[in-house]
Amino acid sequence: MPELPEVETICRGLTQFCVGAKVVGVRVYRAGFIKGSKNHRDLFDTLTVARVHRQGKQFALESVCGRALLFHMGMSGSLTVWPSGSTPAKHVHVLWSLARNNTHFELHHKDPRRFGYVRPYSSMQKIREDVWSRLGPDALCVQVDDLVSIFKNKKLSAKACLLNQSNIAGVGNIYADETLFQSAIHPLRRAGSLSRPELVKLIHHLQLILNRSIWGGGSTIQDHQDAAGKSGTFQNCHQVYGRGGLPCMKCGAILKQTLCSQRTTVFCAICQPRRTQK
Ligand SMILES: [Zn+2]
Structure with a gap:
């Protein structure tokens, strides 16, 4: 599943291509891919895209009249821009035809593994109240004091605490492992045992890694592409993710996998090191 940098990469592309564009047609190739509505108008037909919003790994488009579309990218989803009249590839479930400044183009939502969906909402406020209220602060904006209160007295591991989207939104397996490695924190340390200086270090590395990944277009392990169809490059910078059994890039010891x-x-x-816990 795409994590924060991959989703942010998609959102930046959608902002570049789609904001200000009017939807002039919608084709749905798999009805079950649309949740909660069968009306094409709910899929922005005839509406103009006003903004792109993101919270953690989730994002939504908002139209000028205030309606909103929540996207779930599943395990392998992509949302890419194509020239008008393109033949949709296999596994494209929804196709939007858009027009901006007399230029016509298409947006194809492809999802080979079918874990994703699109869900229309009456407003962004409704998405924030019904869905995003269950998410913690976005990992790019989370503050040290937030992290201190999130980790305080938690008995679960530091990694489990980072992965829980109701604590911090946007961190998945790749960025949790990379952040804990750079912060010199054992993933199985009890979250509540981390000191404030350790959490300061953790947040510094978390946001540095997320920003570097966004700059590199995210990590493409299998399917991630930006809106222009380009793969990310940050997978080439991973220090630990996917490297169990290989030498540590800092000390040469063999990396453990659990x-x-x-x-x-x-x-x-x-x-x-897994220091003595209180
Ligand atoms: Zn090492």
Whole structure:
């Protein structure tokens, strides 16, 4: 599933291509992909895109009249811009035809594994109240004091605490492992045992890594593409994710691999010691 940098990359592309564009047609190839509505007008038909909003790994388009579309990218979803009249690839479930400044183009929502969806809402306020109210602060904006109160007295592991979207929104397996490695924090340390200076370090590395990944167009492990169809490059900068059994890039020790919250977790036992917990 795309994490914050991949979703932010998609959102920046949609802002560039789609804001100010009017939807002049919608084709739905798989009805079940649309949740909660069967009306094409709810899919922005005849409406103009006004803004793109993101919270953690989720994003939505808002029209000039205030209606909104919430997107879920599933495990392998992509939302890419194509010239008008393009033949949709296999697994494209929704196709929007758009026009801006006399230029016509299309937006194709493809999802081979079908875990994603599109859900229309009457307003962004409704999305914020019904869906995003369950999410914690966005990982790019979370403050040290927020993190201190999120981690305080938590008995679960530091990694599980980072992965829980109701604590912090946007961090998944890649960026949790990379952040904990750079912060020299063992992923299985009890969250409540982290000191304020350790959390200051964690937030610094978290936001640095997320921003670097956004700058690199996100991490393309399998399917991630930006709106222009370009793959990300940050996978080439991963220090631990996907490298279990290979040498640590800092100390040369063999990286360990374990399970945490049912997710494969890679760390260096030398660089991320599991200190005595209180
Ligand atoms: Zn190491």
